[in-house]
Structure formats: structure tokens, C-alpha cells
Amino acid sequence: MTELLTSAQMRTIEQAAIASGKVTGLELMERAGQGVVEAVFEEWPELAQSSHKAVVLCGPGNNGGDGFVIARLLRQRGWAVEVFLYGDPAKLPPDAKVNYERWGAGGGHVHRDWETIYKAEQALRLHMLGASITVDALFGTGLTRPLGTLHNELWHAFDLDTGPIHRLVSVDLPSGLCGDSGRLLGMEKFAVQSEAKGVAPSALAATLTVTFHCRKVGHVLAQGPIMCGKVVTKDIGLSSGPKLPSVVTILPKGCVFDVQAPFSGCIAKGTGHKYTHGHALILSGLSGKTGAARLAARAALRVGAGLVTLGTPHEAVTEVSAQITAIMLTEIDAPEILTRVLSDKRLNALCIGPGFGVERAGEFLPHVLAAKRATVLDADALAALAESETGFADLHENCVLTPHAGEFKRLFPDIAAKLAEPPTKGPAYSKVDATREAAKRAGCTVLFKGPDTVIASPNGRCSINAAVYERAAPWLATAGSGDVLAGLITGLMARGFAPHHAAETAAWLHVEAARSFGPGLIAEDLPEELPKVFRALGA
């Protein structure tokens, strides 16, 4: 599991490294600048062939310090570099000041008349510089408040109504983006309007973002991906090892994990007969609505549950049995029958919700929860839960709730309202904060869907399965894909995976199956693609 860090955690790691005496802040800044230059040439090898022009926008903190290093390194390669400083050089933090001075000592000029940048002459000047790259080293992890008028100035200076800045390279984080939440401070309205107009969500929406040590939470949540363009992570010598203490020692609590490919040994079936791998019961809706549960059942079987049974109401038996083969069927017309069926203890995982009907779900829920099995509550079961009088009281730690944003809002209206509030200062309230709060309140694992799927459990464990950048899976936005996800989690829990682990693994496999199938994907394709994904994992 790789961590995704918050800005405060990154600072803690940096300070621990400096305190250990193995590295200085100045060395880290030099490596950061070098990392950006390396990433630029890796991204655009043609720029390494000859000298070009660059514009570097430096801010008042250490992000600006990285900018001065980049300017110096590019100039050493013969580039023409124009540096603009937003802030007072006298107030730069020590390491940034050293690099400001090194830039000056080497004959570099710094445009300090920032307030005139938006005047026509300057705008034209910037525009005519014909820079091959523009570097955004204004703010990184130290952003605490909105960019305010600075944003408008940049928008006009770069004449952005005509298109985004060409090859905008962002240092660490696009300025204006909160590193903990992926939200644009003070600019969400602007971002939504620009998205509708088809223009960039901010003047500083990057083509390439180069970050250090590891990705920050804000790179993958909310507007992070659209703002960063592409994220390259450069090692600056902070990795744990013989020299430095490990992240787990430095940050014992509160890490957010980036869900990685499951180990083949964890997916492989090993020895045992079908009952060793569990028996999942998926509750089906009424006739005409059985497709969702059938999708979930197929996914549960493909993900390796030993047996899968569809609990089907009598009037839908013909419809369901006409469309299943390896999946079994048992008639369940009423909640009491469910309780009887569940006297078979080999049925060890349950799924309720897909196509089930909200009212029926309300009737079945108390029986489902009283059975204390590993249980996925999805779709209509979530709506029923939101309306239930007992609320979350009957949920137990082996439950997994899988809301999309609409369902999340019904279940946790106050938390959703907090998340919807426009962020005005950093760190802003994030989807991670919201999901953690929801899991704590519900007393079980919550998987909050989206391209940035967040999974949290009551003990504070939190992971993100980000279907963004190189793992983008836009074809998952198709009817029924959520039902498949519910089936995957149920199947894995039948196999004995703990709820949080099942949710993480299912979310990863879901995205991987979509990416493996590619364009044209519909929900039915997802379970059928799993064998290919498993083979690639070496399972």
C-alpha cells in the first residue's frame, strides 16, 4: 500500500528528515528543482535537444524557492528564463531566499512589479515571450487561502480566454488547489462555470504536475486530476531506509492509502472445495427488476465465491431461472423466509439493494442485519436505511455501505452539506474527511463511489481507489456497474476477506476490468473480464 499524504504529513516527513541530520532543507529544494527539470525533459524530450524559453512564476514560500532552482538549472542549459516573483524577496523563507540570491548572483533578473503584470503591456510581453514552458511555482503545500485577485490577473496576463497556458508545469500542486482535498479554494463556482464553457477550471490548470516523494491526497480527489493534468512523482531522498525513519514510524496515524493491485496469492484460490470459498446470497428484486441482482451474483461468482445463490421472490423465479446456470436460486418471498434460509450457516455473505425496491428493502433490512453476516448494503437498501427509524443502530462491523454521491447525501445529509460548502480556507473539508466521519457514525465500512472512490472504516483506516490519470476508467459510468461492484465485495467477503479489504480489492478489480475491456464497456462485460485481470495478476 502506498500512502497519499496530506500537506501537514509531508511537512512532518520533511522535518523528520532534516532533524535526522541526513539532509538539509536546501538539498531537498535542489533535488525538487532537479526533479522538475528531469520530468520536463522526460515528458517533452524534444525540449532537451536545444535551448528554449521559459517563464517561471515564483511565490512567497518554498514552492517559489523550487522555482528559482528550476530557473537556474534551465539557464545553465542555455535557456532564456523570465522569472516573476509574487511577494517580497526580503520575506522569503531561508532556503527560498538562498535560491533567489543564487539566481540573482548568476545574473538572473526577477520581475518584481507583479501588480503590473495584468496591464496590457505586460500581458502582451508575457504572451510574446513564446515560452516553451511556463512553471507554476507560486504555491504548493503551504496554500492556506484563495488566490483572490491574483487569479484574475493571471487569467488576463496570459489571455486565457483564447486557450490554456501552453505546457504549464506545476511544481508540487497547481496553485490554488488544496493539497488535502483536491478542491480549488474560493473558486469552485468559477470551476463549475468554466467546465460548462469547456475552458480550464482555473488559470493554473497544469499540463504536467511534478510532485515530490509521493502523491498528495489532493492530487487524486475532486478537481485534483483536472487541475494537475498528469502527475509525475520524483524522489527527493525522503524515502525510508537505512538513512531515514519510515513513514509508518513518523506518521503512526491518519495515513490515507492508495489502493494497489492485490497480491496474486491473495486472489488465488489455493486448495479447498467450494464451501471453503464461501457461499454468497444475493437478494433479487421483483420481476422486471432482477437484472441488477443477477449482475451482482455473476460478479460474486467470478470473483471466486465458491457458491452464489440468488434469493428470488416467487413471482420472479421464471424470469431469473431462465437466465442463470452456475448461479443457484432459492425462493425468498418474505423476510421470515430469509431468516429460515440463513439458518444454513454456510451462507456467509449477503447482498441487499440492487433492484430490490425501497419498500421491500425496509421490510427485509432488520432480518438481514440480525443475521450478522458479512453484508453489502447498496442502492435501494441504502435508501431504506436512510428512511429507517432505527437508523444505523442495527448496522454491524461486517457491513459495507456503497453509496454514490446522491445516496451519501440521503444517508448523511449534514456531512454531505459540509462537503458541499464552498471551501474558503485550507485544508478544506474533503471526501476523505466525509467518508471517515460517515464510517464512524455508521459503525461499518463505507465505500463512497466516484472516479475518486474513498473507502473508510470506523477505526479510521482510509483508502482511495483513484480511477484517474493512468487508471482513468470513464466507461464505468454505465448503468449497472455499481451492482457489479456490490457483487464483487460480497463475493470477496464470502471468500473471507475482511470488509475494508474486500471493498478495496473489489474497487481495484472493478476499475481494472473496465480498463482491460476498454471503450464500449457495459456492466455485463465487467465480470466476464475478470479472468483476464486475474491472469495478468498471476492468480
Ligand SMILES: NC(=O)C1=CN([C@@H]2O[C@H](COP(=O)(O)OP(=O)(O)OC[C@H]3O[C@@H](n4cnc5c(N)ncnc54)[C@H](O)[C@@H]3O)[C@@H](O)[C@H]2O)[C@@H](O)CC1
Ligand atoms: N515539504 C517538503 O518536503 C519540501 C517542500 N518543498 C516545496 O515547498 C513547498 C511548500 O513550501 P511552503 O510551506 O513555504 O509553502 P508555499 O510555498 O506553498 O506557500 C507558503 C506561503 O504562501 C502564503 N500563502 C498561502 N496562501 C496564499 C494566498 N492565497 N495568497 C498569498 N499568499 C499565500 C503563506 O502565508 C506562505 O507565506 C512545497 O509545495 C514544495 O514545492 C520542496 O522545496 C522540497 C521539499
Ligand SMILES: Nc1ncnc2c1ncn2[C@@H]1O[C@H](COP(=O)(O)OP(=O)(O)O)[C@@H](O)[C@H]1O
Ligand atoms: N467517470 C468514472 N470513472 C471511474 N469510475 C466511475 C466513473 N463513473 C462512475 N464510476 C464508478 O461506476 C460505479 C457506478 O455505480 P452507481 O452509480 O451505483 O451505478 P449503477 O447504480 O448504475 O450501478 C461506481 O463504482 C463508480 O465509482
Ligand SMILES: [K+]
Ligand atoms: K505550484
